[in-house]
Amino acid sequence: MRIAVLGTGMVGQAVAARLDQLGHDVTLGTREPDETRTRTATDRMGNPGVGTWLEQHPSIGLATFAAAAGAAELVVNATNGSASLEVLDQAGADNLAGKVLVDIANPLDFSQGFPPTLFVKDTDSLGEQIQRAFPDTRVVKTLNTMNASLMAHPETLAGGDHSVFVSGNDEVAKKTVAELLTSIGHTDVIDLGDLSTARGTEMLLPVWVRLMNKLGTPSFNFKIVR
Numbered sequence: 001m002r003i004a005v006l007g008t009g010m011v012g013q014a015v016a017a018r019l020d021q022l023g024h025d026v027t028l029g030t031r032e033p034d035e036t037r038t039r040t041a042t043d044r045m046g047n048p049g050v051g052t053w054l055e056q057h058p059s060i061g062l063a064t065f066a067a068a069a070g071a072a073e074l075v076v077n078a079t080n081g082s083a084s085l086e087v088l089d090q091a092g093a094d095n096l097a098g099k100v101l102v103d104i105a106n107p108l109d110f111s112q113g114f115p116p117t118l119f120v121k122d123t124d125s126l127g128e129q130i131q132r133a134f135p136d137t138r139v140v141k142t143l144n145t146m147n148a149s150l151m152a153h154p155e156t157l158a159g160g161d162h163s164v165f166v167s168g169n170d171e172v173a174k175k176t177v178a179e180l181l182t183s184i185g186h187t188d189v190i191d192l193g194d195l196s197t198a199r200g201t202e203m204l205l206p207v208w209v210r211l212m213n214k215l216g217t218p219s220f221n222f223k224i225v226r
């Protein structure tokens with residue numbers, strides 16, 4: 001499948017690399033491709049800059065948000081939650097119309113430091129805000145409740161025996177996403193229902209960040225025992 005992964009951070013890189021490995025035709029979306037390629041400095045976690053990462057992944061393309069989305073059959077939103085609506089505006093409603101949008105973004109507000117708060121919650125969610133802004137796009141919220149490396153390689157923790165949630169209004173879109181998740185290696189895909197259920201998974205983030213603080217690692221996940 002031709003897939004646009006909008007976002008060049010840890011999530012965009014991890015998901016793009018895994019989808020590329022599975023044989024999909026993947027292009028990352030970014031604001032300024034030429035500028036993005038110049039980002040070669042290693043970050044404080046020891047990860048290469050995205051410019052270096054792109055050199056290491058020559059089969060993955062880089063384009064503007066609009067060009068990447070326009071050419072894709074399926075689009076992934078792996079952008080900063082505070083910028084997601086703006087990014088999707090740049091991608092263009094026409095380029096997103098009719099397509100499945102896998103929304104991984106979280107509505108985290110770091111303006112008051114750590115732990116972050118949620119800039120939308122309880123009676124609304126970022127996933128629903130995106131769906132309202134792009135009514136012709138089929139938004140499916142998923143993967144936002146685990147760290148980037150587990151999204152792409154669930155098998156590295158407990159043999160993949162942990163859970164991933166799916167929320168969306170379009171049953172066919174959710175089925176497409178569930179199949180994609182299964183192909184990545186997710187073994188327990190829980191369809192929570194319509195997109196309003198994304199309120200619940202986005203509101204898991206306050207628990208997730210406190211667990212990360214306590215455990216001293218992002219390498220853990222929720223497993224729903226029933």
Ligand SMILES: NC(=O)c1ccc[n+]([C@@H]2O[C@H](COP(=O)([O-])OP(=O)(O)OC[C@H]3O[C@@H](n4cnc5c(N)ncnc54)[C@H](OP(=O)(O)O)[C@@H]3O)[C@@H](O)[C@H]2O)c1
Nearest residue numbers: 007008009010011030031078079080081083105106147148
């Ligand atoms: N990190 C994780 O393990 C994790 C886990 C679960 C969910 N998430 C969620 O996944 C999303 C991506 O996280 P991340 O850590 O990979 O990266 P991030 O640093 O949150 O976002 C990076 C992306 O956001 C874009 N962006 C940032 N500010 C922008 C602005 N003002 N206008 C337009 N674009 C802007 C950047 O565009 P450029 O490419 O142009 O710079 C870049 O592509 C976030 O919503 C995060 O909450 C992350």
